Amino acid sequence: MINKTAVIIPAAGSGERLGATIPKALVQLVGRTLVEHAVANLAPIATQIIIAAPSGYESQFSALFGETVDVVTGGATRTQSVKAALAKINDEIEFVLVHDAARSLASTDLASRVIAELAAGELAVIPGLAVVDTVKTVDHQGYVTNTPDRAHLRAVQTPQGFDKTALMRAHQAGIEATDDAALIESIGGNVKVIAGEERAFKITTKDDLAKAHRLLLPDSSSDIRVGIGTDSHAFSTDELRPLWLAGLHWPGVVGVDGHSDGDVAAHAICDALLAACSLGDLGSNFGESEPEYANAAGEKLLKETLHRVSTAGYEIQNVSVQIVGNKPKIGPRRSEAIAALSSALGGVSVSVSATTTDGLGFTGEGKGISAIASALVVKR
Numbered sequence: 001m002i003n004k005t006a007v008i009i010p011a012a013g014s015g016e017r018l019g020a021t022i023p024k025a026l027v028q029l030v031g032r033t034l035v036e037h038a039v040a041n042l043a044p045i046a047t048q049i050i051i052a053a054p055s056g057y058e059s060q061f062s063a064l065f066g067e068t069v070d071v072v073t074g075g076a077t078r079t080q081s082v083k084a085a086l087a088k089i090n091d092e093i094e095f096v097l098v099h100d101a102a103r104s105l106a107s108t109d110l111a112s113r114v115i116a117e118l119a120a121g122e123l124a125v126i127p128g129l130a131v132v133d134t135v136k137t138v139d140h141q142g143y144v145t146n147t148p149d150r151a152h153l154r155a156v157q158t159p160q161g162f163d164k165t166a167l168m169r170a171h172q173a174g175i176e177a178t179d180d181a182a183l184i185e186s187i188g189g190n191v192k193v194i195a196g197e198e199r200a201f202k203i204t205t206k207d208d209l210a211k212a213h214r215l216l217l218p219d220s221s222s223d224i225r226v227g228i229g230t231d232s233h234a235f236s237t238d239e240l241r242p243l244w245l246a247g248l249h250w251p252g253v254v255g256v257d258g259h260s261d262g263d264v265a266a267h268a269i270c271d272a273l274l275a276a277c278s279l280g281d282l283g284s285n286f287g288e289s290e291p292e293y294a295n296a297a298g299e300k301l302l303k304e305t306l307h308r309v310s311t312a313g314y315e316i317q318n319v320s321v322q323i324v325g326n327k328p329k330i331g332p333r334r335s336e337a338i339a340a341l342s343s344a345l346g347g348v349s350v351s352v353s354a355t356t357t358d359g360l361g362f363t364g365e366g367k368g369i370s371a372i373a374s375a376l377v378v379k380r
Contacts, residue, residue, distance in 0.1 A: 004094040005115055006048040007159070010081035011035050011061065011101040012074040017205050023054050025061075025101035027209070030216045031226075031376075032320075034203060036064060037104035040320070040351035042097065042159065043068075044338050045111045050088050051101075052081035066322065066355030068334050082180060083171045089164060095119070096167050098180045099159035105212055106159060106200035113194060114161035124184040125161040127196035128154030156181065157196040216317075223379030225314070229271025231264040231282065232370035233257060234362070243328065245369065246321070246352060247299050247340030250328045256368060259288050259295075265321050265352070266298025268373035269341065270305040276377045277314045302344035309377065316348045317376040323354045325369035330354035 011025035020027050025035035032040075039049060052074035053061040061071045070088050074081030082098055089096065095118045097111060110127055117125040131153040137146040160181055170183035177183050181191045203212055217224065233256035241255035246265040256262035271282040279285070285308070286293040286301055293301065309316060319341070323330055330337065334352050342350040357364035 003047045004092070005046045005097065006050065006089050006093045006095070006164075007042045007046045007097045007099055007111075008050050008052065008082055008085040009035060009038055009099050009101050010052045010074060010078050010085070012052060012054040012078075012081055013100075013102055018203075018209060019206060023057055024203070025051075025053075026057070027203075029104065029203075029209065029212055033064065034104040035061065035101040036351070038099060038101050038106070039065065039069060040318075040349060041104070041106060041108050042099060042111050043351060044108050044335055044342070045115060046097065047332070047335055048090050048093060050085040052085045064353075066353050067329070068331050068353045077176055078178065079171070079176045079180075079183070086168055086171060093164050095161060096164050097159040097161050098167075100202060102203045103158050103200050104203065105215060106157065107197060110197050110200060111159050111161075114159055117192060117194060118161045118163065122161075122192045123163050123166050123189050124181055124191040126179075126181045126191060126193055127157045127159070127200065128193045129157065129196045129198070131155055154193050155196075156193075157200040157202075224317075225276045225377050225379070227272040227274070227276025227375045227377070229268045229273070229275060229282070229373045229375070230370065231267035231271060232362075232368060233262045233264055234368035235366075244298055245323065245328065246330075246337035247297075247302070247344060248333060248337055250333075253328045260286065260293055260301065261295060261297050263298030263301075264369050264371040265323055265337070265373070266302050266341065266344075268371035269319050269321050269345075269375065270301050272319070272373040272375035273305050273309050273316065273377065276375045277309050277312050279308055279312060299340070299344045302341065306345050313380050314377040315380050316345060317378055318349045318351075319345065319373065319375050320351045321353075321371055321373040323352070323369065323371050324357060325354075325363045326356055326366050 013024040015024040015027050026033050050070045051061050058071050072084050114125045131150045136144045139145050170187050175186050235254050236257045243250040243253040243255040244261040244263045337352045338350050362368050
């Protein structure tokens with residue numbers, strides 16, 4: 001279903017209630033913006049991600065993700081922003097998830113369950129939680145007019161999933177709504193509600209942001225460490241040399257020279273993890289003095305790094321890698337790359353982005369590829 005799914009993130013919300021003077025999606029949470037958390041969680045299930053950014057902030061959003069995410073200018077309302085993003089949807093897409101950047105901790109599993117229902121034939125699928133409080137409807141003077149039966153009420157979350165054609169038709173009706181499910185309802189479409197999750201709550205206030213911090217870093221006394229790694233390789237003069245990058249083979253592109261397979265993304269991640277755990281670097285662990293790693297696949301080095309990190313008593317929380325180069329184009333295979341890297345590391349959260357250097361340096365001149373990675377680990 002990955003190749004049939006796109007994600008739209010309307011990200012024009014204000015950060016005023018968080019005490020911020022920038023859009024809420026750009027507010028930091030444990031070293032990453034809210035929108036980066038949202039993209040990282042939904043990237044494994046989609047082949048296209050489109051962010052509707054507030055006017056004037058498009059370049060900031062583009063700088064975060066490079067070519068792996070499409071950025072459009074959002075509208076004055078949520079509905080207008082989603083409609084603008086829909087115009088960028090690829091033709092082969094069948095399912096569209098619309099997701100709030102403010103619900104940045106919603107899990108990959110939740111998105112997968114939404115897609116599974118769409119694949120089974122549902123027109124629209126939204127997650128929701130049972131309402132535990134008694135709810136009253138009131139008039140303009142504040143008097144109660146009704147007490148709905150809470151057994152039939154749900155607090156709705158995102159990502160909300162839709163058949164692409166139905167969602168486009170609903171947006172053509174010219175109706176404004178606080179969520180896209182209401183637009184489907186307005187044209188007579190059925191909307192199925194599935195079980196949501198507590199971590200998909202909306203980050204609106206400072207208290208919400210503090211709650212998100214506690215979820216990501218539940219024990220403030222934990223030994224939390226961050227590592228940064230880089231790797232670079234030049235393209236080979238041997239036209240038969242295969243290119244391995246982010247755990248994937250890239251047919252039609254000449255590979256890079258190196259002691260192992262030259263997978264700069266995998267190598268940069270290994271370097272970051274080893275640095276975070278004070279275990280040396282890529283060269284001291286897998287360098288030319290270690291002949292068993294000659295021509296070794298990036299997957300093998302990642303698995304060996306995971307073993308060494310675990311043996312040292314650390315647990316990987318998150319890995320992020322940015323690939324720098326003119327080729328290959330990462331976007332079409334980003335979800336595959338995320339899956340391959342995550343699998344080699346035992347299923348941890350991985351984000352993959354890509355960028356160019358506007359013709360500057362050896363990568364900009366097309367002479368090679370480089371990668372920069374960061375890793376967050378916690379001492380068990």
